Amino acid sequence: MSETGRSTRERILQAAGKLFYGEGIRAVSVDAVAEKAGLTKRTLYYHFRSKDDLIAAYLEVRDQPNLALFKRWFAEADGDVAAKVEAIFRNLARSTRHPKWKGCGFLRTSVELVNLPGHPAMVIGRAHKKRVEDWLCSVFEDAIGLREARQLARQVILLLDGAFAVVLLHRDPSYMEAAGAAAAHLVRGLMPTPRRSIKVAKVRRTVRPPDWLTHDRAFPPPSAQPMDRGTAAGSRARSAAP
């Protein structure tokens, strides 16, 4: 609670974030995190019950900023919904060119904990992906009809996570753009208004619902309060590694 206490905890989280994301959770020892944070392992264990707790905290920290980034990219893009969705992929493609980019931390963690489905980090990862999907779904509901929105959101998510995996494997950002093109095509195939005029549509045309414009500008939180934080006594299996 003290000032030094909070900053220490955040220093640990920052070090853990860099190391876990950069090298993988099993490849990083608690000692390495402590050393990077500039303190002793014992101090780390004062702030976090276990390595598993630290892993969960590492993902939890990244949850909201990640979704917020998607929303920002979507909001700042011009064009219709399809173009805005594609803009997310385009921004992501730019990110993947950074040498420190290592795919999606949530997916990678879920792979490393594949046999611990109840691990708190897995719960957080699933919740995060669901949150992105729900946000996309709400976006599509506003622009299209209800029924296909869920399926469409899922398919965009599939392309997104597929691109994370494939670009990480091949280290070729063009896959991310191919995914964006596919996503835009899927969205456009379900859009009600025939987009014949290519030129005028720079800014959203005022289609029927006048409220969706305002609704689009101000993004409502997908759900009031997230995070069923808890099950702190998880204490699942150990993560051993060379």
Place this chain on the structure above:
Amino acid sequence: MSETGRSTRERILQAAGKLFYGEGIRAVSVDAVAEKAGLTKRTLYYHFRSKDDLIAAYLEVRDQPNLALFKRWFAEADGDVAAKVEAIFRNLARSTRHPKWKGCGFLRTSVELVNLPGHPAMVIGRAHKKRVEDWLCSVFEDAIGLREARQLARQVILLLDGAFAVVLLHRDPSYMEAAGAAAAHLVRGLMPTPRRSIKVAKVRRTVRPPDWLTHDRAFPPPSAQPMDRGTAAGSRARSAAP
């Protein structure tokens, strides 16, 4: 290589396959593999130079059978190419319901070795995925005569690998079927023959030229340079880092 030698090697590979796929390569020790194979660790090291060699061999074994399975599912399915592609996803969805299913071993290994791009297992994994993509590409070229076959094959691969990741995370096979529907929709959108409406694609446009693949964006990008098309072919092989 006497008779016993080969069978011993295969016993090791079988044990390694079950353990590596079931629990992950970093979670499984060499001792565990040796014990499961019913021999000593020293014997294992007689047949394989190192654990990394064993990992590579584990993936190499699965390369051809995996692709052959896709080809079989494709060949045995009825309907047009889109339906045949969708059949792959449907068969895969059935596979994911098996409790021992743990996603794609190639992708999972690439995640665990994310910082060793020159690792032999990574090379094998990339080659495998490329092989599946090339096969799909040739299917689209031969059966439909598509010029955009390469891009289409990549997008189907993206949906495939995305489904592997997402189904593994949520343990919900319906994502695999959603991916299949999306893939079929993408394929069908490029098929030359007049198409009948099937399933998901309810709203159907009647535009002839499938120009969406050529990265046309229906709306002009705000700034001049939309995206820098990277080298479409050629995956850069980064030099190994220890």
Place this chain on the structure above:
DNA sequence: TTGTGTATATTCACTGGTTGGTATACATCG
């Protein structure tokens, strides 16, 4: 048949190092 040489195949016991996690004590501060 028996003996011997040689390459293959396998085992036991071990190394040096790392792992997640602790016991204990010391420090700082309201």
Place this chain on the structure above:
DNA sequence: CGATGTATACCAACCAGTGAATATACACAA
């Protein structure tokens, strides 16, 4: 004082990989 942090030192378990000895198979000679 007592609560909150931090540090030194330590643990038992586990890790990938190895040295030295041995067991087995087979080829060839006497």
